[in-house]
Amino acid sequence: MEEPRPHAGLRGVLERNFGWAWAAGLAMAVATVVFAAVAELPIRDPDAFVPGYIRFPAIVLGAVSLDVVPRLVRRVWVERTALKATFLAVMRERWPRSQWLFALGGVGAWYLTYAAFRNIKSFVPFVNGHDWDSEMRAIDRVLWFGHDPAVVLHNVFGTGWASHFFSGVYFVWIALVPVSIAIALVWTRHSTAGSWYVTAVAFDWALGCTVYMLLPTVGPIYTSAQREQFADLAPTYNTQLADSMWDDRVQVLGDVFGSGTIQTIAAFPSLHVGIMVTICLMVQYVGLARWIRVLSWVFLVLTMFATLYLGWHYFVDVLAGCALGSVTVWAAALATGNHVGLRPKLAAKRDEQVSVEV
Template sequence: MRLWVVAAVFAAVALTRSYAVGIPLRDPHGAILLSRLGISLGLFVVLSLVDAALRVCRRGWTARRTLDVLRTRWNRERLVLVASALLAYHLVYFCYHNLKSSDVLRAPRDAMLLGWDRWLFLGHSPAVLLHDLLGQHVAAYVLMVVYESFSWLATVSFVAAITLTTRVRDGYVFIASAVWVWILGVGSYYLIPSLGPFHSAPQDFAGLPHTMIQDTQARYVAQRAHLLAHPAASDSFAQISAFASLHVAVTTVLLLMARYYGLRRTARAMTVFLGGTLLATVYLGWHFAVDDLAGLVLAFVAVGLGRLTIYPRGRTGPVEGPLRRGREAAAVR
């Protein structure tokens, strides 16, 4: 299976990097691999039940009909395919985080990114321009909510794609695109190591109210310092990198996938959310404007590679997105 070939090669890269820097692959408190696998399993069960109930509701809901749909739809082959996709995704995500962590061993190049931003905005800081335009109170809290909601949105979306699509292979396109965005993203971290404008230009964000954003930023900097000082410590693990913005990249993948599945209203909602994410990443100091531009490019490349991975000769026929009318059972391939 091509998806697993990609995942296996990426895992080999992560293992090679781990050996080179002398830091083993880690899953701190099980938060990256084990707990997320559990969350995905729980979401899969819930979404499968919702999917079956909605399909049955078209003919009149009963518990017996719901169970019949579940048995028909979730045969052994389909379950194996879905489990395989989720495992491949989480393996890549686990390796991504470990490679991201060891990237902090390389010297950051924030001054260069800061210079690019100032050049693009004619000598001005894009964050300061946003602060002047939007203010530094209500907007800070609104954009904080947008930024922090990303994690759950992404988590639910990729499980929903593989669970709700009529054809499992169409769900694999989403998983493959998500896998590629993490791979390309960590590659961009190594291309230009950076910490973010909140660290390189803290004066630009001094007027913002203190929220969980500043606490998270301080924690990430402390994690980096701890790893640099004690790389062999079992709790040494860093999560800070700016270029490119994977908040923007993954959100753009969600938008492109909504369009791929023909979900027009979802695509419109994701367009609005992407706009808020672009603002939030710069306004709150997580990313330079050029990080966001790079994130947009990564997303389009990732989706192209995702589709090529699953449909190397192109797809024939229309895409059957989540809960298409008239379809009660799914084709496996």
């Protein structure tokens, strides 16, 4: 059976070091500047409280500490070696210059793409004022035989404990994405796998904001036709988030410069689902432990239910998210050399193991 082999030269360097992720980020950055200039809109740091350029490196450095400290403590405790000498030895083994360049390059590509994505998402109502919510709901009602998906799920699960459960699922996802990036950049030593995953997520952001701009929607929870369907849900942190996001949108639409913030509402496609599909496919292709693969697919299903139950997305958003996540994994496989012909397949190295090292 033919095995994919990493390419040499410049092509190989780009494949292993996020070349296409950087390209996606730069293209999105250019689009951000163009939209801002043409529509006279401000470009903002998407994370005003803790800026992303601080938060994301902090996540990676925290992951590095978790990678190094247990090894350091174990060696000093068991082997009774000197602390300084052991620390330097562990750092040489785990974090040579090439690994630092790999991790920092991945974080840089990730943040550029993420920051551009958040700004372009905020520009959507100013660039394309059309609203496709009624069409999306109509498609949903056809697919669900005349019913709204959220109402069906409320009837099945109730509006008490399920509100808290699905709110928890939604917020676990928020933490999962940066953690998964840290795993890809810190704990795995298979650089082509890490590059494949980070590139796929960058493509998720790029394709997602493109579709946002073409087909703007706000989602069931924000439409006058469906808002009352969610009035009986138990109050949760999700409720506070939904209200704060709407308040931000109203402020931004009322005074885009004076608001001092960005609006983050766009429903089609569901990137919660799209990126979760990306994660599920990646753990399959990389061949992680069976329990990780099963847990990933289970969490994908729960994420689908959560986005519908809480009113963030239409069912058609979920379907589009599945398609987006699948396409980006395939495209990133081609971009990072992880393929045989047009079929995604991890390119293994002799000196690397396809595993998460802990």
